[in-house]
Amino acid sequence: xxxxxQQIIEGLSSGAIYAALALALVMIYRATRIVNFAQGEMGTFxxxxxxxxxxxxxxxxxxxIVAGALSFVLGILVFRLTIRPVLSxxxxxxxxxxxxxxxGFEALSLWIWGADTHPFPRLFSDRIWTFWGVRLSASxxxxxxxxxxxxxxxxxxxxxxxxxxxxxASAAEREKxxxxxxxxxxxxxxxxxxxxxxxxxxxxxxAPSLFLSPPMMxxxxxxxxxxxxxxxxxxxxxxxVGGLLIGVAESLGATYLRFIGSELKVGIPFALMAVVxxxxxxxLFGRTAVIxx
Amino acid sequence: xxxxxxxxALRIVGALALALGLIAVPxxxxxxxxxxxxxxxxxxxxxxxxxxxxxxxxxISVAQGVFFAVGAYTSAILMTRYGVDYLATLPAAVMAAAVxxxxxxxxxxxxxxLPLAFITFGLAVLVPPLALKLEPITxxxxxxxxxxxxxxxWFPGSQxxxxxxxxxxxxxxxxxxxxxxxxxxxxxxxxxxxxxGLIAESLGxxxxxxxxxxxxxxxxxxxFGGGLFAVVNGFVSPESxxxxxxxxxxxxxxxxxxxxxxxxxxxxxxxxxxxDWSADLSLAAAGLVYGVVLVVMMLLARDGVIGRLxxxxxxxxxxxxxxxxxxxxxxxxxxxxxxxxxxxx
Numbered sequence: 001x002x003x004x005x006q007q008i009i010e011g012l013s014s015g016a017i018y019a020a021l022a023l024a025l026v027m028i029y030r031a032t033r034i035v036n037f038a039q040g041e042m043g044t045f046x047x048x049x050x051x052x053x054x055x056x057x058x059x060x061x062x063x064x065i066v067a068g069a070l071s072f073v074l075g076i077l078v079f080r081l082t083i084r085p086v087l088s089x090x091x092x093x094x095x096x097x098x099x100x101x102x103x104g105f106e107a108l109s110l111w112i113w114g115a116d117t118h119p120f121p122r123l124f125s126d127r128i129w130t131f132w133g134v135r136l137s138a139s140x141x142x143x144x145x146x147x148x149x150x151x152x153x154x155x156x157x158x159x160x161x162x163x164x165x166x167x168x169a170s171a172a173e174r175e176k177x178x179x180x181x182x183x184x185x186x187x188x189x190x191x192x193x194x195x196x197x198x199x200x201x202x203x204x205x206x207a208p209s210l211f212l213s214p215p216m217m218x219x220x221x222x223x224x225x226x227x228x229x230x231x232x233x234x235x236x237x238x239x240x241v242g243g244l245l246i247g248v249a250e251s252l253g254a255t256y257l258r259f260i261g262s263e264l265k266v267g268i269p270f271a272l273m274a275v276v277x278x279x280x281x282x283x284l285f286g287r288t289a290v291i292x293x
Numbered sequence: 294x295x296x297x298x299x300x301x302a303l304r305i306v307g308a309l310a311l312a313l314g315l316i317a318v319p320x321x322x323x324x325x326x327x328x329x330x331x332x333x334x335x336x337x338x339x340x341x342x343x344x345x346x347x348x349x350x351x352x353i354s355v356a357q358g359v360f361f362a363v364g365a366y367t368s369a370i371l372m373t374r375y376g377v378d379y380l381a382t383l384p385a386a387v388m389a390a391a392v393x394x395x396x397x398x399x400x401x402x403x404x405x406x407l408p409l410a411f412i413t414f415g416l417a418v419l420v421p422p423l424a425l426k427l428e429p430i431t432x433x434x435x436x437x438x439x440x441x442x443x444x445x446x447w448f449p450g451s452q453x454x455x456x457x458x459x460x461x462x463x464x465x466x467x468x469x470x471x472x473x474x475x476x477x478x479x480x481x482x483x484x485x486x487x488x489x490g491l492i493a494e495s496l497g498x499x500x501x502x503x504x505x506x507x508x509x510x511x512x513x514x515x516x517f518g519g520g521l522f523a524v525v526n527g528f529v530s531p532e533s534x535x536x537x538x539x540x541x542x543x544x545x546x547x548x549x550x551x552x553x554x555x556x557x558x559x560x561x562x563x564x565x566x567x568x569d570w571s572a573d574l575s576l577a578a579a580g581l582v583y584g585v586v587l588v589v590m591m592l593l594a595r596d597g598v599i600g601r602l603x604x605x606x607x608x609x610x611x612x613x614x615x616x617x618x619x620x621x622x623x624x625x626x627x628x629x630x631x632x633x634x635x636x637x638x
């Protein structure tokens with residue numbers, strides 16, 4: 001039973017990371033109906049930037065802030081240069097561009113920093129509390145707290161600020177929003193920038209345990225895709241719940257299903273995704289798409 | 294059309310030149326290059342399948358490498374474990390890949406669009422570790438070595454030349470099948486579903502069924518290419534079928550031009566020889582080029598190399614006939630394909 005609860009805690013903690021990346025994907029999807037496959041690889045790239053700054057002697061906290069800001073700019077640049085020109089093109093065109101970004105960013109990290117893995121400093125202390133035999137580490141708590149802060153920040157922004165309202169409006173009615181004076185394009189750029197920051201944060205949280213390497217986020221992207229599918233692509237709350245559920249399912253599955261083990265963990269989100277698409281394609285919290293003919 | 298138009302004539306000449314060039318290859322190049330070209334031909338088959346799916350049916354798959362791997366493993370296992378003749382393993386490779394395609398397509402294709410991209414992306418990530426894990430069947434990381442078939446006595450060339458000719462024959466078969474599929478009702482159904490699913494449905498075509506069929510057939514093509522690859526390469530291991538293989542096929546398809554048959558061959562040559570040349574510079578160079586090429590082609594030349602060549606040929610033909618017709622009132626139809634509305638500023 002201890003093992004069971006231990007696995008749930010580990011699952012929630014890694015689930016928080018998947019949820020953060022899933023939030024980034026959902027944010028972009030709501031605004032532009034695009035699924036950015038490259039979000040994870042962009043995150044890896046910016047975490048490498050933070051690591052590089054740290055190596056050059058910049059204080060760790062400061063290098064995180066600088067890299068976070070750079071990832072915001074990167075998100076905007078990627079949107080402006082590669083997505084904006086084809087915003088009205090077919091779905092497969094955009095998927096191809098995102099796959100191109102995925103390959104390109106991974107290769108760029110590989111080119112600049114090589115294939116060797118690097119240890120990445122822990123964000124949280126290595127304290128561990130034990131309750132009834134179940135170990136709760138500061139890093140578990142810190143990861144979940146980070147997710148809570150991100151979610152709260154998003155809710156506050158979208159509910160209570162003008163920019164948040166304008167972003168929601170331009171996501172819901174891209175064609176009508178300019179009529180009431182909303183700069184839709186700026187809002188889309190903001191959305192892509194914010195999503196890139198979320199991807200960066202997810203990558204920062206992953207890096208200490210997986211070690212920094214160019215393909216670090218490949219599997220995490222699958223988890224995030226599954227989380228967003230499970231939660232429903234138009235629901236940020238769904239992305240969070242989906243991420244946590246996927247994390248727990250992964251952790252329990254890897255422990256109790258012998259065939260899965262640690263090598264095939266990525267099969268769990270894949271299987272969940274397939275089941276959701278078969279049974280409830282709009283996800284737990286999503287609305288069914290109605291197409292007017 | 295009774296009259297042969299200049300661009301059509303040029304295209305026929307181009308195809309003939311390509312065919313002659315392909316046949317002349319073994320006489321000119323050393324055995325290693327011939328082997329590489331054979332591998333490129335097996336890739337071209339998988340890319341051709343992807344073109345059918347992506348270019349003519351408007352779906353996207355990031356898992357063509359997975360079906361390729363399934364075909365390769367099927368052939369390799371049948372040859373080594375059950376002693377089946379290599380030619381007889383190829384239909385089995387096609388079947389195995391097609392069945393997997395069908396199984397994957399059912400959950401992915403009920404709802405149009407992105408789900409297929411997710412599922413195939415996941416599949417591309419999942420299958421390499423799965424091939425390692427299924428050690429009793431796939432022999433894990435060691436891989437399966439098989440004896441390459443030697444050239445029959447009547448064949449006047451080396452083993453590599455023989456395998457090259459085998460691949461060429463395989464490609465010829467696939468091109469014929471693809472051309473047949475694209476002609477007539479099947480071709481019209483494929484394109485109708487791509488261009489407008491609703492209209493297709495109102496004409497009595499079931500978009501879901503057509504998509505599933507296209508996905509299955511495309512997987513079958515990849516399986517055939519994979520089976521040939523196992524025969525030509527003589528060795529199959531998870532190392533050959535990393536996630537990047539699926540990306541290779543995607544890049545090849547787009548570079549050549551997704552709505553063309555000959556483009557598949559250009560794309561295959563690109564993804565076989567580019568990493569070979571760029572490895573001296575950096576191992577990451579090929580990936581970077583792929584990424585940039587994908588993005589730039591999507592932005593500037595969505596119809597690939599063949600599409601650009603086509604446009605060039607058409608432009609030249611129009612320029613030459615323009616002078617002759619300049620005094621006549623031409624009854625050309627209005628071409629209004631890229632007219633659209635835009636609301637945002």
